[in-house]
Amino acid sequence: MKRERDVYYWQERSILKNLNSEWKEHIVFKIIDKDGYEGIGAATPESLYGETFKTTMAVIELLRRLTENFKDLGNLYDFEEQMNNLVKKDMASKTAVSLSICDYINNKKSLDISKMFFKKQKAENTTLQKIFWKKDLNILNIINKKNIKIEFLEKPSYKDVLETLKLCGNKNLWLDFRGKYNHYELRKLLKEIYTYNIIAIEQPVPPGREYHVSDFALDYAIFWDESIEKMEDILRINNIGTGFVLDITKFGGILNIKKALELSNLIGAETMLSTRIEHPQNLKWSKKIENSFDFIDIDINHYIEKTSK
Template identity: 20%
Template sequence: MNLSVERVSLELAETFTISRGSTDRTDNVVVRISDGGHEGIGAAAPSTHYGETAATVEAAIERLRPTVEAVDDPFQVERVERELAHELGRNPAARCAVSIALHDLVGRHTDLPLWRYWGLDPDAAPDTSYTVGIGDPETMADRARRAADAGYGTLKVKVGTDDDRARVDAVAEAVPDATLRLDANEAWTPKDAVRNAEWLADYDVEFLEQPVPAADPEGLRYVYEHSPLPVAVDESCVTLPDVPAVADRADVAVLKLMKCGGLVEARRMVHAARAHGLDVMLGCMIETDAAISAGAQLAPLCDYVDLDGSLLLDDDSDPYEGPVRAGGHIDLDDQPGIGLR
């Protein structure tokens, strides 16, 4: 097999702000793996929060190149992912790009989309939510209104400011029929999270995502035990061993391909979460469709989906198109592999 790497620069449609900072653009790294006249495509969306950049991804993939190119059977994806994790335990986004490309290659060899190759039900894929980043109340209300007008029925509202209530009030008033989820990205203290959950319950918020720092597991337990709203964990649930660790202090495990390192590991995490009585949400970073599309293939396994990473990009920024549509619907058709066009 042959492997090639390309960095792509992606411009966002609007400045995107969460409690940790803002961004207008991001770099992804696209991986192509060719074998037997077929080519699989995948991508890494590195996050500095997890210690990765586009440069570290490129360097990591170069380290992995000999292992990948030595593979004589692309269908051995579990063995390959195991070897990649052994060689490079960190750099999950880099490993994920290779995982996606290999799975896409398998789909192209078989002329099957991954959802069908795995035996999943395409009609079971939930629609994705759409994220409203932090801004002043009027800006957030306008963004929410535009998203609802575009067909998004569920909005994930970023919080973690000095006046979250004013922002949530504005959004709720602007889109009274939308389902709201709140994501604090670790910004609250446990007591603040519980106090906030009490007034947020008046808005029928679906759940709170990562209300407290991942470094405070007992604080998370406190919120879980006292919050009137369900609690979802993202930064507290990165890899497979984290699933049982959060099972007694959360309701929803948030999985991301770029955190866990690949599609094999993500499927294991889904099943582990089910075994521990957790609901599952599949999330993403800000990603090209060469990465988002892989997550979409897993969507039928999940209760909630937050795969809007490519939908936040400027219309001309992403060179790929996948099954996640504007308005939030995930159209799992017969396009082979991860479903790129």
Template identity: 20%
Template sequence: MSPDLDTEFERLSLPLADPFTIARGTTETAENVLVRISDGTHEGIGAAAPSSYYGETPETVEAVLPEYLEVVERVGDPHARQRIERELRQVVGRNPAARAAVDIALADLAAKRLDVPLYRQWGLDPAEAPTSSFSIGSADPEEMRAKAERAVADGFSVLKVKLGTGEDAERLAAVREGAPEARIRVDANGAWTPGEAVARSETLADHGVEFVEQPVPGDDVAGLRHVRERGAVPVAADESVETAADAARVADAVDVVVAKVQKCGSLRATREVAAVAHAHGCEAMLGCMVASNASIAASAHLAPLFDYVDLDGSLLLDSDPFDGVPMPGGDIDLGGVDRPGTTAVDRC
């Protein structure tokens, strides 16, 4: 193996500030896998935030990373990310979160060697980064109202409300009561049937909801189309979309396509989802998993390419061992980035 790059990885168990509930279950601890890639002078940091929904666990990430990092060490050049990404797919074709961790760490290392922040390498305009939403997990209506009030007090003007676990109307009304002026989006994480989604959309519209994300199961593209055609609010597809090809497949059934680096497998592949969505007349949203800034910071540099952003995953943690791009009240401050790389800086 080439001595040019040294690699290592480790498991991180990151407790959340509060249990976070969506239609598929409750998370109390985010299990991430940290990747470090060093050239002896600079170190690149990335992380996987695997989701069992997409067929990954921390154990599967740890199983494939030795093979992936062997490719990185053999190629020995953090700037050769296209070649490395191609070879990673040849080693193990799936495992997007594991591949994303490697790609983020390589991008971080390459940018530090160039002494240029990632967004500037791509020529992106910091002023075009949308304001990130802050997520309100499903809970008792009064608890959700209180969380909405706190989020607004902390400066957040856009909220994403998790529904699909019962009492949807009461919970949404409570959030609206706690945040009367906020922009609100709703995410059902595939919990409703098409008929239920259409019926609930009237209530969403009454509360000024901007759009509903994944109202029906991820494999039900016809259901998405049904909700879009008959419902009262625009429709976004998240679980239905992993790749750019998926974006093309659902484009005539939705208004918004959601991309996440952890399900796309690399920063380049995430950009492709946005490009395909826009080419098909859809808007694009950039999302994330519940994860540290070792995973999320790089995504912030992609934000100017998207119409909507939901990058609050690290804000749900009790504490984050990594600094990322400043995001006060959801405003992504790329212009304030004065460090190279993806600005995931280890505070430990």
């Protein structure tokens, strides 16, 4: 059977700096039709959600066949419905394919999907510099913004947290604990750090234990990240805390993050647009939609040396 278009996919790596990791692997997906119009998308597998580069590549092969033979990629909703029937969990593979189609539509029809789907702009929003923390990792040389988000990649001791906050001085601090503390540990820590300018706490307890924060939820803005993997999770914990952290790859592309944003806005929750260490093609879309969110956490230039094959 003759294909509707050609499809290619491959691996690219971001060479990292200011981290104790050498690189990050991305999957890149490209479409070319018979008239020469192209679209390209990319995403990064995340082990936290059960994704590896090998599993994502295997899933991409399924989506390659669908993308090659789907009649009209302009019917993006119909395509994503079929894609979701084929693939349930691997959001990195779905994101790479979905973004390539959005890019293809932009190039072929001069139709900017981001402007169509993200018309509501926030009058004000806050941009934060992302700082990853690990034991013995030097962060002092990269702290240069007023608003800082510290993401604790491993569980810090109380002493580690206090020493880290001292380095930040009078910055406005967003602390992402990634659910590494239990309720009692966190409550004790908050008594130690209350004098700092803490604007929000992200994922204070592990997923499934969100109600444990009720005794200090009124004292801090609380945002959930790892607790939300699907739309139903937003409704499940909508009355606990302040808002939700959304990123394009976690939700599987532009259409799904649009739905998550609309649902969050509908229930009156605040939103942060975040990102993994991503490929530039992925970050391009985050930058296109950033002004629809209350907080923006996609500043990772200080971690990427270069991205290439």
